[in-house]
Amino acid sequence: AYNALFGDVPVKAGDTVLVQGTGGVSIFALQFAVASGAVVIATSSSDEKLEIAKKLGAAHVINYRTTVDWDQEALKITNGLGVDHVIEGRNATLQRSMASVKLSGTIHIIGLVGGLDDTPPDIVVPALFRGIKLRGLYVGSVPQFNDMNKLIAANPVTARPVVDRVFPFEEAKAAFAYITSQAHVGKVVIKV
Numbered sequence: 001a002y003n004a005l006f007g008d009v010p011v012k013a014g015d016t017v018l019v020q021g022t023g024g025v026s027i028f029a030l031q032f033a034v035a036s037g038a039v040v041i042a043t044s045s046s047d048e049k050l051e052i053a054k055k056l057g058a059a060h061v062i063n064y065r066t067t068v069d070w071d072q073e074a075l076k077i078t079n080g081l082g083v084d085h086v087i088e089g090r091n092a093t094l095q096r097s098m099a100s101v102k103l104s105g106t107i108h109i110i111g112l113v114g115g116l117d118d119t120p121p122d123i124v125v126p127a128l129f130r131g132i133k134l135r136g137l138y139v140g141s142v143p144q145f146n147d148m149n150k151l152i153a154a155n156p157v158t159a160r161p162v163v164d165r166v167f168p169f170e171e172a173k174a175a176f177a178y179i180t181s182q183a184h185v186g187k188v189v190i191k192v
Contacts, residue, residue, distance in 0.1 A: 001025045001026070001028035001029035001032055001087070001110070002028070002032060002140060002144055002145075002147070002148040002151070003137050003138070003139070003140035003141075003144055004029060004085075004087055004108035004110060004135070004137055005017070005029060005032050005033060005036070005085065005087075005108070006032070006144065006147065006148075007108075007135070007137070007140070007144070008135060009085070009106045009133060009135065011032075011033055011036050011038050011084070011085055012036065012037070012038070013036060013037030013038065014037065014038070014039070015033075015036075015038045015039070015084040015085060016038065016039045016040075016041065016077075016078055016083040016084050016085075017029070017030075017033040017038045017039070017040050017041070017083065017084065017085045017086075017087065018040075018041045018042075018043070018074055018083040018085070018086045018087065018097070018100055018101075019033070019040055019041070019042045019043070019053075019058070019087045020043050020086070020087055020088055020089055020090065020093060020097070021043065021044060021089065021182075022042065022044045022046075022049040022050075022052065022053055022184075022185045022186070023089075023179075023182075023184065023185075023186070024162075024184075024186055024187040024188070025087070025089065025110055025111075026042070026087055026089070027053075027056065027162045027185065027186045027187075028159075028161075028162075029087040030042055030053060030056055030057065030058055031056055031057065031155075031158055031159040031160070031162075032148075032151065032159060033085075034056070034057035034058075034158050034159075035151060035154075035155040035158045035159045038084075038085075039059045039060075040053075040057060040058045040059055040060070041058065041059070041060040041061070041062065041074055041077055041083065042054075042058040042060070042061050042062070043061070043062045043063075043064045043070055044061070044062075044063065044064070045063065045064060045065050045182065046063070046065075047063055049185050050062075050063060052162075052185050053185075056158070056162070057158055060077050062074065070096060070100075071096035071097070071099040071100040072099075074100040075099070075100060078102070081102050082100055082101050082102030082103070082105055083100055083101055083102060083105060084101075084102060084105050084106070085101075085105065085106050085107075085108060086100065086101050086105070086106070086107045086108065087108055087110065088107050088108060088109050088110065089109070089110050089111055094107070094109075094123060095122070095123065098123055098126045098127065098130075098132060099126075101130075101132055103130050103131055103132075104130075104131040104132070104133070105132055105133070106132070106133040106134075106135060107132060107133070107134050107135070108135045108137055109134060109135065109136050109137065110137050111137075161186070161187060162185065162186030162187060163186060163187050163188075163189055164184040164185050164186045164187060164188055165178065165184060165188055165189070166189045166190075166191055167188070167189065167190050167191065168190075168191055169190055169191060169192050171190075172190050175188055175189075175190050
């Protein structure tokens with residue numbers, strides 16, 4: 001999350017950031033964006049999860065189950081301009097992310113949680129004609145890690161780890177099943 005927002009194309013105060021979902025990476029991205037003065041739009045499948053996103057600082061929330069055209073809703077929120085940054089983690093939502101990002105905006109692709117579909121989305125032409133930057137991400141560098149920890153220390157209220165549930169090591173399989181169920185908000189921890 002930190003590498004996405006503070007790497008090659010850093011977020012700045014006043015930017016709009018669309019955060020997909022309420023898992024661990026998305027929640028940290030939401031918190032880091034808020035701490036930087038950005039306006040955050042969060043999406044999730046559940047109104048309960050979106051309430052948590054609001055409490056963490058999301059200015060706008062969209063339930064993608066009840067608002068199927070969430071990309072159009074993001075455009076409405078931004079008065080048709082689109083968002084500056086999208087935190088993306090699913091192949092299945094990439095085309096809608098392309099539609100919601102502004103001209104010359106950035107989509108930060110953090111893994112592909114849902115796996116790869118048989119048919120990859122047609123993203124080359126929209127990216128080319130709209131100047132959209134697609135950033136595939138890795139974990140990050142040691143200096144980024146140190147900077148992230150400084151940001152967390154400087155913003156203890158808005159940028160703190162959100163731990164949904166802790167599993168003992170013996171229940172690691174159950175922890176992974178819990179993550180797969182997408183019932184969590186934030187991090188799921190396996191205690192060693």
